[in-house]
Amino acid sequence: MTNPEANPKTHVCADGGRPGPQAEREDGAPVEIITARAVPLGGPRAMHVRRTLPQRQRSLIGAWCFIDHYGPDRMSANGGMDVAPHPHTGLQTLSWLFEGAIAHLDSGGNGARILPGQMHLMTAGSGICHSETSTPDTDLLHGVQLWIALPEEARHRPERRLESFVPEPVEFDGGSALVFLGSLLGSESPVGTHTPLVGAEIGLGPGRTLDLPVDPGFEHGLLVDTGEAVTLEGVHVPEDTVGYTGVGSRTLRVANGGGGPARLVFLEGAPFTEQVLMWWNFLGRSMEEIQRYQEEWQEHGERFGRVEGYVGHGGPGRNRDGMSRLPAPKLPPVRIRPRENPPPHARSRT
Template sequence: MVPPDRADGPDPTPAEPTSVLLAGHDVPLGRYTTVRRLLPQRRRRMIGAWCFVDHFGPDDVAGRPGMQIPPHPHTGLQTVTWLVEGEILHRDSLGNRQSIRPGQLNVMTAGRGIAHSEQSPPDHPPVVHGLQLWVAMPDAARLGPPRFAHHADLPVVGDADLTATVLVGELAGASSPAVVHTPLVGAEVRLPADGGVARLPLAVGFEHGVLVMSGSAEVAGVRLTPGSLLHLGPGRREVGLRGLTDARLALLGGEPFDEPLVMWWNFVGRSHEEIVEARSDWMAGRRFGAVTEDPADRLPAPPMPTTRLKARDRHGNGPG
């Protein structure tokens, strides 16, 4: 998986620690779903522009409602949804109605504001499993119009030791059709239990993170199982991967995102005042439109905190 011109010679000295293992924590999402939240964390808020990483399932939803997240708003971000098992119906305030199934990708660009819902259909498969990711939009693009895209056909690269589906950006010469606004990569990587050490090429200027969705693997010499995220700082030309069992991983990476952000509830902005305005607009029925095909009640915004929200950078640092 590593071209000779990129594999030769020693790697540059990383600008950050070689690897940092970050344990996730469980968070309820809607009434029936619990996710493992891997970003943001106090020790590491972002990987590139990836600012939010949730891994859900595999959950047995046979005879149960499954995922039921009512209409809710977003600003200043893109949602990236990838399914391993199950089916989820996306509906939004632009009038889009799209089922997503395993091997397909949904990308919703919130821009200045959009509302959507995510629900398992009544006749859903017995298991749901996947990723829900957020990408922070840079200042030049974040107030643009909302959009939605569904990608049913994505490029796959690999060999006997590794197969990678390119969700976002470029990897090993293959490019995803998904549109993003900063240099990023996202891929699902599958490793066989009896394979050797696969060498996956990385962009030297990117920072990367790897999580395991199922099975277990060794990544850069660190054993990974579901529930943690391994952060790899910039400066790497490649990373070594080995399946300890049949394993399914996610690789996320991007150029370090240096714009300070204010993240609160479902909004990504730049100031306390922006978040207050977004919340006010949602509660008053302004800006975001309506998810007219979804009969569920809109999700009300929680009360604003009693302290002023501060912008934080990718390390969690902020003013004051």
């Protein structure tokens, strides 16, 4: 999935913003609430996604650098997802669906039909382009798109790789989990990562509590998809928001105080210590790199390759707006330098 904003902000790993409240559970870990902003995926009838990362408040949770949460959206009402070929550098994209289906094509020659419960991880490395469209038989589309920042030793590799994995449910008292990346609750994904990471969908029954064992060297994020009364360490985490805890915890208490089941996406990872500059769909380390990526994409450079066989909602080779590929927005008129990541600790309101 792309960042479709016509005037995208340049995001740096910088301190700032107004974090959420500290934990209310006695001896619990501090919890920072990260709220979402709405971003349209195209024109006036387009799908909207709810974006919790990146924010000025916090740019990264481990190497997780982008969280888009969308749906459930009825495709007949908004025309569906139709993201024409667009580029990426220096990152991995991870698709995870709850409902519906997405057709994926990329310049590595990879194609896939993304379905609920199937993790698809695309590695951009030095450059890739891909398209994503909801399939004609999809009525409701609902899921998350996640990006992972690649470290220096991996971000220049010309990989263009797509990996898939279908995790088996792991049951626990009060619910179950699907661990699609890393290791959690005795379940381990076979898909390797360039930095230590965990990603899982957790289902928690009404009135149930989960004491989740976690790595004290990791920072953690809990996205609430459904569940009106979910708490993390005693702090209410509303739907469509992320509850963040920093390093130091060995157990996190997640509770569902509502009358229906809760669906959560749990993300954690070792703090990403490298400086990162994100603009549009590019991850780099300097404005010079970003400018070079933007120019190469506009000039149809070989860095990104080409998507073959794209069929958008406007017909073969084009989206509903008649475009065969997404143009890069203009670069900002000011120079922005990457800065140090925020400390891996939840912060209270000031």
